[in-house]
Amino acid sequence: MDADVKQMLEFQAGNHGAFQVLFTKYKKKIINFCYRFCRDQARAEELAQEVFLNVYRGAANYRPTARFSTWLFQIATHVCLNEMRKAHYRHKIDSIDAAVVTDDGERRNRELSDSSGSPEEMMEQQERETLIQQALLSLPEKQRLALSLRVLNGFSYQEIGRQIRCSENSVKTLIHRGRQQLKTLFQKRDKGGARP
């Protein structure tokens, strides 16, 4: 049996320490999964808290029919889809600003992931990250979800089908099309200097 499933069943039986283990293990993954959809750290953390709160509240109804992570990301997918369907996120897709909100509430540009190298290299790196992030955001929501779950989180097509509630064949198509669309966006950018 999946070790995480064991922990979840222990939590279901009343062991709160087991929940803490799962929370510690997955909090960063879930925050980052949510961050790919809203690009705002404070909001991503709120969404991640909602995901874990759903796990906490739904423990009594939990049935170990799949890996724990499949179930957890299924909840995260549901929470993110609800968030993405809120109108105010639509304009963010067109925005080039990749800003984060810091702990003290200050809004500032994202720090570069690699602080080594010349300022020009760092700027290029930041621009590249922004473009990739924006390209991902420009995909239709199900393509984006399927691609994120596959490429960034390593789930199988079968597991993704369960998470986004569609057939394995649909997942195959979504991922294939998502990759093709990203390829086209990057090719356009490389040819014409246009941003995806």
Add this chain to the structure above:
Amino acid sequence: MTCPYEKWLSQYIDGELPPEKRNQIRTHLDSCDICRTEYNTLTGLDIQLRSLPEIEPSEGFERAFWKKVADWEERKERSAFRAFFGRGWRPYVVSGMAALMIVFGLHFFNLAAPAPTPEDVMMAEQMDLLLDYDIISHLELLENWEAITAVGEPS
């Protein structure tokens, strides 16, 4: 230019092809420039996506989460309390109110009735006497009782 094998590349990259098909694609990639270029482009995209830096949970993340859990637990307890008493106390209150209304109704009904006059009081005090009044007013009948009872008897 395209190649009919291109459509399998995405699944090949994800390891989602059956073994036979996977071997077929692997062999094909050695001989097809179009598919090899496409394969390199697609795997390059994956690498770019995976290279996106991850954010770290803020210091207050965990504290904020447990605060939400505590709020939820409190709400749950409060609603359980309300659910129990919400169903339980209503009949008692309704029947209590009805009893009070009846008591007050009777009280006000008595207040509305006219107070007894001195004649009423006197009559109530001498009620026993008055009940015997019929007998007293017909005492003469007793004087002729024998004659009365003799009527109709065979002589």
